[in-house]
Amino acid sequence: MFAEIITIGDEILIGQIIDTNSAFIAQELNKIGVSVYQISSVQDDREHILQAIKEAESRSDVIIVTGGLGPTKDDITKHTLCEYFGDTLVENKAVLLHIEEIFKKFISTPISDMNRKQAWVLSRAEVLHNEYGTAPGMWIHRNGKVVVSLPGVPFEMKNLITSGVIPKIIAEFKRPFIVHKTIITYGMGESAIAEILDPVEVELPAEVKLAYLPSLGSVRLRLTGKGPDKQRLINLIEVEANKIKVLLKDYIFGEDGGEPLEVIVANLLTRLKMTLGTAESFTGGRIAQKITSIPGASVYFKGSVVCYATQVKIEVLKVPQALVEQYSVVSAQVAKAMAMNLKELLKTDFAIATTGNAGPTKGDSDAEVGTVFIAIATPKEVVVEKFLMGSQRDRVVQKSVNKAFELLQKEISKL
Structure with missing residues (x-):
């Protein structure tokens, strides 16, 4: 079973807002076994909307349209749907009463005729009650398929999806099961992982697919099973996941739905009753920010020195000036x-230190842009590693933050 999502609004196409609605709808559909075939964003334009719905209806069973249901003249979705389905608008008394109640309780300005027009819906549509807003949702049947029109305001749309649309899809459509399992890896690139997992991919069952989802310093491996027998899918995916775990071993740090690496580190330190501090140069406090965003961080995190300037490294952290002059501020010795x-x-008990050249200029060091040194001080020793993180400043910083947590986790696990 397939669905399509169409978002309407010039504000999306000019980048004024980010389309978070589609991501939410797709996630909710996936939970009930509905595959999203395509997501489209279109202008507030009659022809564009008509064409998008026509194409979607030719491919999918459910088409969910969000946006263009407001009281202003540029909100044309209802009138366009009338044209598409050969229908007319009629006033819905229950919706009108709801709109009047909202104005009475929450809005100081008088209700206008323009606001009352939001109670007009397609005559053949099933109205979906919008608890939090004035624009109702509409569920429209035709030839065994459904077009759903929803307001674009995110919190209104989300409530309509979870309370109205999803239950109706479950009741009216027979759907396959979709089962996911995502394994999180750190410290190895996508191509290297793919080479190791090639024997697994070659022998994957027909119902199961493996996808690679790379990010900075991490690759998520998503196994997806689709079919009529849920328990069979769960069993198949578990078998394939175990094969992956055997091959990748120490590069695996958890599963989606589990905890990010910084939380894993936090749990280890808490359990061991050990403490951590950070000395950050080019990462500018981002490691500390990730740590302190976790509730209860004060149990194990003592603080951070953001020593961005060389002089701060010398004066606050007491890094010998002679060491800087001999080896450069971006060096293993200084880290x-x-x-x-x-x-x-x-x-x-532990400390993380970062020094590097994130660019775009070399700053106080002759090290090439992207050169990074990360040091981990443990109760027993100090481990330092050098990395070449590329030339894009934000990527250099974020990859280094991820790598610092990866190195720290490995050192804690040695105890």
Whole structure:
């Protein structure tokens, strides 16, 4: 069974707002075994809307349209749907009463005729009650297929999807089961993982697919099963997941629905009753920000020194100036000194230190843009690794943040 999602609004096409509605709808449809065939964004234009719905109806069983249901003249979705289905608009008394109640309770300005027009719906549509707004949803049947029109306001749309649309799809359509399992890896690139997993992919059952979802420093491996027997899909995916785990071993850090790496680190430190501090140069406090965004971080996180300037490294962290002059501020030696001295300064069990050149210029060092050193001070030693993170500043920083947590997790796990 297939569905399509159409979002209407010039504000999406000019980049004024981000289309989060489609992502939410797709996730909710996927949960009940409905595959999304296509997502489209179209202008507030009659011809464009008509063409988009016509094409979607030729391919899919359910078409969900959001947007263009407001009281202003540029909201033309209802009139366009009337033209498409050869229908007329009629006033719905229940919707009108709801609109009047909203104005009475929450809106200080008088209700206008333009607002009352939102109670007009297609005569053959089943009205979906919009608890939080004035524009109702509409469920329109034709030739065994359904077109659903919803307001574009996200919190109104979400409530209509979960309370109205999803239950109706479940009741009216026979759907296959879709089962996902996502394995999270760190420290190995997509192509390297694909090469290792080639024997697994070659022998995947027909009902199961494997997708690679790379991000900075991490690759998610999503196994998807689709078919009429849910338990069979669960069993098949579990078998394939175990094969992947055997092949990738230490590169696996969890599963989706589980915890991100910084939370895994937080749990380890809490369980061991150990503490952490960070000394950050080019990462500018982003490691500390990820840590402190986790509730209860004060149990294990003592603090951070954002030593962006070389002089701060020397004066606050007591990195010897001679060391900087001999090896450069972007060096393994300086990273090691930063971690050791931060650990001593804050009296922690572990410390992370970062120094590098994120670009676009070389700054106080002659190191090439993208050169990064990350040091982890442990109760026993200081481990330093060098990385070449590319030339795009934001990517260099974010990849380094992820890598720092990866290195810290490995060192904690050695205890």
